[in-house]
Amino acid sequence: MxxxxxxxxxxxxxxxxxxxxxxxxxxxxxxxxxxxxxxxxxxxxxxxxxxxxxxxxxxxxxxxxxxxxxxxxxxxxxxxxxxxxxxxxxxxxxxxxxxxxxxxxxxxxxxxxxxxDLMEAGGVTAAQKKDLATLDRLKSGAQNIxxxxxxxxxxxxxxxxxxxxxxxxxxxxxxxxxxxxxxxxxxxxxxxxxxxxxxxxxxxxxxxxxxxxxxxxxxxxxxxxxxxxxxxxxxNYYKLNEDMTMLSISELLSRTLSPDVATREDAERQLETLARESFAQYMFLLGQELSSEASQIDIRRSAGIAMKNALSAKDEGIRSEFTARWLQMDQNQRKVIKDGLLRSLSSSHKAPGFAAAQVIAAVADIELPRQEWPDLINILVQNVTLPDDNTKEATLQAIGFICETIDPLVLQDVSNMILTAVVQGARKEEANQRVRLAALKSLWNSLEFVKKNFEHEGERNYIMQIVCEATISSDEDVQVASFECLVKIVQLYYDKMPNYMAQALYGLTIDGMQSPNERVAMQSVEFWSTVCEEEATRLADNMAGEHSSDFTPYPVHDFARPVGQKLVSVLLFLLTKKEEDDDEDEWNISMAAATCLTLLANVFSDDIVGLVLPWVQAHLQSTDWKYREAAVMAFGSILDGPKHETLAPLIEQALPFFVAMMKDSQVQVKDTTAWTLGRISEMMTPETVKPDQLHALISVVVGGLTDQPRVASNCAWCIVNLAEHMAGEDTDVATYPLSQYFDGLISTLLNCVNDKSDANLKATVYEAIATLVSTCAKDCFGTVERLAAEMLSRLNGTVAMQREVVSHDDRTTLQELQANICSVLTNIIRRMSNMIAPVADSIMVTILQILTSSQRNSTVLEDCFIVISSLTSAVDGDFVRYMNDFSPHLVRSLQNPQDHQMTAIAVGLIGDICRALNEQILPYCPEYMNCLVENLKSPILDRSVKPAILSTFGDIAIAIGSEFERFVAPVMQIVDEAVALVITVPQDRSFDQIEYANMLREGITEAYVGITQGLTTGQKAQLLAPYVEKMFVFMQSIVFDDEHSEEVAITMGGLIGDLADAFPPGSMARFYSMPWVDKLLKELRGMYYNPKGQDVGKWAKTRVKRQLAAAI
Structure with missing residues (x-):
């Protein structure tokens, strides 16, 4: 320039x-x-x-x-x-x-x-002329020079x-x-x-x-x-603006750490704006801040957190949006940021390195499944061999986060490299215990995808050696991490453990349970809880499959039995590890021991009684409250395992002691006693309960409602269990054992709500009221009607409060109150059914007022929709008079895919309205259908909602019958797109993939069933003809996939029968003669523990026979 x-x-x-x-x-x-x-x-x-x-x-x-x-x-x-x-x-x-x-x-x-002047001074002689000439020449030469x-x-x-x-x-x-x-x-x-x-x-x-x-x-x-x-x-303006932005990034990050809520929220809002308007610059500036050794540590950490939060989210729709935003960036821009992240792993401070590790994992979760950043794992593995401890620690953390985040199938080709790096850092020869700890945590995260390594005995032995050696480390954190690894190993590789149990794990874990370090003790207890849970699950599965000819029983090694006496002895001792100031909500060693004892009882069954009961009898009246409390806890913890015949006499003997102990001077003893009474309540049935036992139990828990919140809460939970188990299987009875107590229980519970301020207690009390209502006999309906008026009055009172609340805490408290009242109202409506009609208008008026005055993201909206769902079933077609006022709220919820839970409830509510209104829903269908289709296309909506949307197409078809004709073509096209996602079965699917595939299959099949029934009822079954072959191809693909669920098979059985009824006998014979159809029907009839499946199989078999017989 x-x-x-x-x-x-x-x-x-x-x-x-x-x-x-x-x-x-x-x-x-x-x-x-x-x-x-x-x-x-x-x-x-x-x-x-x-x-x-x-x-x-x-x-x-x-x-x-x-x-x-x-x-x-x-x-x-x-x-x-x-x-x-x-x-x-x-x-x-x-x-x-x-x-x-x-x-x-x-x-x-x-x-x-x-x-x-010179000439006038006297003239010039010849000599002078000569000298002047010479001088002139010299001067001339000098001048020239x-x-x-x-x-x-x-x-x-x-x-x-x-x-x-x-x-x-x-x-x-x-x-x-x-x-x-x-x-x-x-x-x-x-x-x-x-x-x-x-x-x-x-x-x-x-x-x-x-x-x-x-x-x-x-x-x-x-x-x-x-x-x-x-x-x-x-x-200059652009540069100045850029400089101001860089300065503001640092300043904004600093403000996010401010204790002032307004300052913090304002800074977070500005950062979100920058991320939204200029994502590449936002990530670049954050990356610079994270990698700058000159910046403050807290700000660098905040920069890393902001980067991670800009790349990952729990909500799948938001995560997809973040992923697309990152991938839209230029490759060179991304490379600059990633290189900066890798440099940050070598920070001289640990916090920025840890933050960088999290961001690297977030980027890897996006890029590695797409075969991008191929050299990442190589770089990380090489980092582990570097001499700098900070680099090794941060790198191992990054590896751990990557293994935790990414599907194991993506990493299977580099699993050996990862395992080598992790084991290298976890060895006892590693001098830096922080590095060793990071390596063990990474090992914990990588255990799921090193299955091939565990199949090789030599590699398995080496891994187990590394982990077992770490359990005796002098560093407590390393010890805890190693026991965490053992817990996960026994969960994932139970069948590989017999040799290791005898050689090392028995001694290590039982000694660990007695460690003075509570965290080590808790992980050791967790090890045995995991063993018992795995064995109990296998025992249950083996029992469920014993009638199936092609079922192979799972091996049960009964690991706990050889050390049962010692194990129980240590667990009972750990139950006494209580303090007067223990937080009831904080997980501690005593709670862990109680849980383990419960799981052990499931495995030992009746044998647990002989190991536990003598200790209980010896300490039930101990002068040390800790032992009294532990004795009650031990009794309550073993009630799940033994047979009812074994427990019934023990409960009868112990109940008077427990009733008396509700007056103990120590609140912890009363709390645990109330919990144990709740457990005993689960054992009672109308057939086995004795009137004097029931009277004593109700009297003591009603009295306990006035005690401290922790005691009162367990008393309310006891009432919940009594209500559920006293009703029996048939709730449509004139009276039941709680009838004489019902009105008094409701009144006491309402008084408890009025007197207590503890939020958890109030929620449990309202749950008790709702459960009593849902299970009551007909002779309690008078009390239920009065309760309905009371709940409606209280709910109306909250409407006025809703306009007055200002603070966030007050709003949260109000929403919790509204949710509790709505749960009771919902059960009242369901129990009273059409008898609720006289107050239906009042209920809807109040609910609509709440919907109108609530914010869009208010949690109470879900509860309001659930109330409305129950009301649709109670008033059936009369619900149409509320549709004009309610439908806009329903549509608004359907148009908010960010709140997937609310969207799911709204989708389900459309099905309820369809069943209530039938063809009366037709005027609202076009708008609902548009919303449903848009939600299926939405990348924001959580995918778990989409199967329900497909099913709702079927509900709409059943409701409007022949009028569904206008929607057949577009809906079938959408269903075809869904079928394409599940008709091809990929190899090595994860559990989540299998679960979602079954959800999607069930949604597709229910859509087919509903459309088939609706068009058949409306005399338009011929519209299905172009799609029948696709339906059968879809069902065939499922039958030959061993991972399909029972629910999917049952729904397909229904579709098989419905299609047979929809078309003339014999016209579908070519489809029903396929071998897989008979295979499916046999599967259904063989569901010995699922009567519904057997009934559907038998019904579908008759329909298939009719089609085949007509074709002969």
Missing amino acids: SFAVIVVSEIGDKTFLIAAVMAMTNPRLVIFFAAISALGVMTVLSALFGHFLPNVLSKEYTQFAAAGLFIVFGFKMLWDGWHMDDTEGNDELEEVSAELIAKEKEGKDEADRERD ANYFFSAVFIQTFVLTFLAEWGDRSQIATIALAGAEDFWWVTIGSLIGHALCSAVAVIGGRLLASKISVRTVTIVGAVIFIICGIYSFYV
């Missing part, structure tokens, strides 16, 4: 013309060096002045001042040039020539006067040029440029520009000046000056 500015400003300027005229009558080389020397000195001085000016003024000011000067000078030059005469340049040339001639003449006149630097012409040109340049626009331009840009480049560019102009001047200046008018040069220069000024202003 400086070069261009000098060239356009100097051509035709005075300094240019001075050099041009002087070169006409003097040696050009002398004139060139004189001019360039003057201009060089002036340039250096100007650049220095401009360079140091920002030390006095802010650089931002000097940059914008320079840009302003360019624009001002540009317009000044444009004004001068526009009003300049075409010959004005020649006049200036003549003016300069005249000045030079005058100065030359003045010099000659002065020399003549000197000579005349000094011509280049000290001649009058050189000095004259230098002085004239220097003075002419002073204050000239080129000098000011140089000052401005040096203040805004790099000093050296401005100086060099200006010198080269001056040299070029001076060279042109001395070589052909006069010719150039005569050919190109100064007016033209001035106007061109003016335009260039203006362009340079505008460009400079733009660049």
